[in-house]
Amino acid sequence: MSAQRHILILGGTTEARQLAAELAEDPALRVTTSLAGRVARPRLPAGQVRIGGFGGPEGMARWLREQQVDALIDATHPFAGTISFHAAQAAASVHVPLLALRRAGWVPGPGDRWHQVSTLTAAADALPALGGRVFLTTGRMGLATFAHLTDQWFLVRSVDAPEPPMPPRTEILLDRGPFTVEGEAELLRRHRIDVLVTKDSGAAATSAKLVAAREAGVPVVVVQRPPVPDGVPEAADPAAAAEWARALPG
Known part of the structure; x- marks a missing residue:
């Protein structure tokens, strides 16, 4: 088994690419980003990349086990649909730590209609x-x-x-x-x-x-944004998510 800790990022966002770039520089980490494959020419992040769905939470859980993933970071788009719920179910079923990287929503200001x-x-x-x-x-x-x-x-x-x-x-x-x-x-x-x-x-x-x-x-x-799973810890930016990943026990 590799001494590196394997981090899977559910990506497709700017924040996911920034996070992958930061974590890929850490020799103690192996970083894989999963992209849904809905964009024909996606901007590829640093580290390893997989493209396509998992086949539901059971398929994701199986992938986490087979690829010996040590931590999962959900950095998908706020409107990515059910993937966040699949991630929560999969991570819980195989006892893999899960973090959600969620950017803040927009707030109306004076003059907005x-x-x-x-x-x-x-x-x-x-x-x-x-x-x-x-x-x-x-x-x-x-x-x-x-x-x-x-x-x-x-x-x-x-x-x-x-x-x-x-x-x-x-x-x-x-x-x-x-x-x-x-x-x-x-x-x-x-x-x-x-x-x-x-x-x-x-x-x-x-x-x-x-x-x-x-x-x-x-x-x-x-x-407005769809609901997200309850009880999943969140990070507001890639720096905080990177800190969480590095602090995981080896």
């Missing part, structure tokens, strides 16, 4: 009363939720090209952050956007659109 909703469906329901030209930045996976909206025009931004179904009046913008306030403000002006739809990802790389919307007086529909 936020409409907070719990789901994409609620966001779609809110749009007819808010505007006809929509900047949709919720990713390509949920476009079907808005496909029935025939009166609105949508500017949809995503990393990879989305597939139907989608709203009939849609323009696709393929781009990846970080974005600037100036660039986002220009998008709002050029496309005459009167409502922005986003998820509360909390990422600094994509928060410029919120500032631009505030300055332009554009209302923002913010989809």
Whole structure:
């Protein structure tokens, strides 16, 4: 058995890449990052990389055992869905320490015109009363939720090209952050956007659109984060997560 402690990072976020880069420099650690494989050309982190699902919590638990993982860090996107619950179940079943690296959510400030909703469906329901030209930045996976909206025009931004179904009046913008306030403000002006739809990802790389919307007086529909497992210790940033990993018993 290797003397190195094996750390598995459930990644796909900027914080996960920063954490992998920091831990990979420690000779006492072996770092593997798992990516879901939903992005065609992901930014690969330092250390070893695996791509694809595990096959549920049982499959993840089996992988943890077979690969002799000593600790698991859930650094997935706040809207990654059920993976955090699978991680909690898998880690508990094989008695592997688990830490969740969760970035802080966005908080509205003076001048913001936020409409907070719990789901994409609620966001779609809110749009007819808010505007006809929509900047949709919720990713390509949920476009079907808005496909029935025939009166609105949508500017949809995503990393990879989305597939139907989608709203009939849609323009696709393929781009990846970080974005600037100036660039986002220009998008709002050029496309005459009167409502922005986003998820509360909390990422600094994509928060410029919120500032631009505030300055332009554009209302923002913010989809709140889904629930996360109870009882899982959390770190607010990669530095704290790295400290936790290094402090694990050898």
